[in-house]
Amino acid sequence: MPQRPVAMFAMTAENVTRIFPPDELARLRELVDIDLSLVAHDFTDPRVRARLTATEILITGWGCPALDSDALDAAPKLRAVLHAAGSVKGFATPEVWERGIVVSSAAAANALPVAEYTLAMILLAGKNAFAYRDRLRTERSFPCDDILPGIGNFGRRVGIVGASRIGRRLIELLRPFDLRVSLADPYVDEAGAAALGVPLLPLDALLGGSDIVTVHAPQTPETRHLIGRRELALMPAGSVLVNTSRGALVDHDALVEELRTGRISAILDVTDPEPLPADSPLYDLPNAFITPHLAGSQGNEVARLGLTVLDEIERLLSGREPAHRIDLEGLARAA
Known part of the structure; x- marks a missing residue:
């Protein structure tokens, strides 16, 4: 032996x-x-x-x-x-x-639960589940037989920022759904995006044309505040930003300002700093859904x-x- x-x-x-x-x-x-x-x-x-x-x-x-x-x-x-x-x-x-x-x-193995978490959040965001949960909690009753306007996942536009392991795994998980998925990544060319089965867009175009934007880029000096005030302003009214990558990729001061207008919503599993200080407004904003960095393997x-x-x-x-x-x-x- x-x-x-x-x-x-x-x-x-x-x-x-x-x-x-x-x-x-x-x-x-x-x-x-x-x-x-x-x-x-x-x-x-x-x-x-x-x-x-x-x-x-x-x-x-x-x-x-x-x-x-x-x-x-x-x-x-x-x-x-x-x-x-x-x-x-x-x-x-x-x-x-x-x-x-x-x-x-084992990053590829760790990518799967993050992609699963993101998939779940995308589908729930498409139903505006968090806002309607809060409405039900407040009102204790509202008509359940109405067709609610402006929600649903048929044809919902999902923009993925970063073809990382998680971004690529998410693309795979999204395939069975009737969603319109696009990608922004400076290291992917048209042929690479075609192989992934998604159109490749410049970041600004993806932000402006997506109902849900989900961030999966690495944290580098170049990607710090990749999503800042200008980028948030490009997102359509009613859209949702999801971040499961690193908190520093999003300018939190700019995000808080945008969220306070009620124009967009955010789902954050990572923050900057992490954990957030106890007085962070993100805890209390009704259009911010925060989880404690649990998307990865747990x-x-x-x-x-x-x-x-x-x-x-x-x-x-x-x-x-x-x-x-x-x-x-x-x-x-x-x-």
């Missing part, structure tokens, strides 16, 4: 059993030599340091410390970093790639991230390329 490669966890300790439930943990132990009692949250810890000298596979997650030159020098045998979460930007330094270490992420969904890592380990051990490898060049444009 071939010797199993040495692996180590580097994440917040309580997340290990969430990401790897018992069956997945047993499968992991069959694949690699891993000490379940040792979870790195500080690469300078003597016990962690000793294990690093033999570690070939680092299984990372939320709370992973920075993989800087000091940590990498302590791990001369390290050949793969498999991230059981989304972005690796918070801990993976360029030196990881410079040393030829394979980096893989509860039983995090086990999907562990399954992705297990599949990547099996691919590595069989000499195959990881299915979700991340290159340094593409990292800058990733969410």
Whole structure:
């Protein structure tokens, strides 16, 4: 029987059993030599340091410390970093790639619940469900046999800002519905949009021609306040802005001003800052629906991230390329 490669966890300790439930943990132990009692949250810890000298596979997650030159020098045998979460930007330094270490992420698995959340919000927004819930709560009764004007999802125009993993998964989920979906993304050409099955529009045209705009672009210096005062003003009266990407992509001061007019509505799972200060007007505006960054993997969904890592380990051990490898060049444009 071939010797199993040495692996180590580097994440917040309580997340290990969430990401790897018992069956997945047993499968992991069959694949690699891993000490379940040792979870790195500080690469300078003597016990962690000793294990690093033999570690070939680092299984990372939320709370992973920075993989800087000091940590990498302590791990001369390290050949793969498999991230059981989304972005690796918070801990993976360029030196990881410079040393030829394979980096893989479960971002594609994490994209699914975000896309599902967004799909649900789009359909509910099309029915104006949140406003009518509030009306029913206030009035305690209103005619239920009327056909309500101005709502519905037949032919509703949905504009997707960013063909990220989540944006692309959302396009797939929207296909069965009678919606008119379009895309804005400076890194996608006409052929790429055609392959996705959606028309490609400049951002201004998408904003001006959509009933629901949903943001799925990465957070970079260039995308800060991508949706600002000018962009919000382009959105039609009665339209809805959905943001499940990063709060800084939307200028919150400008958004509050626009929401106070009652002209548009917003559904925000991410904010800037996060969490919002207790006195933020977004909590009380009737046309703002805020959730606490729960669109991504939560509860039983995090086990999907562990399954992705297990599949990547099996691919590595069989000499195959990881299915979700991340290159340094593409990292800058990733969410």
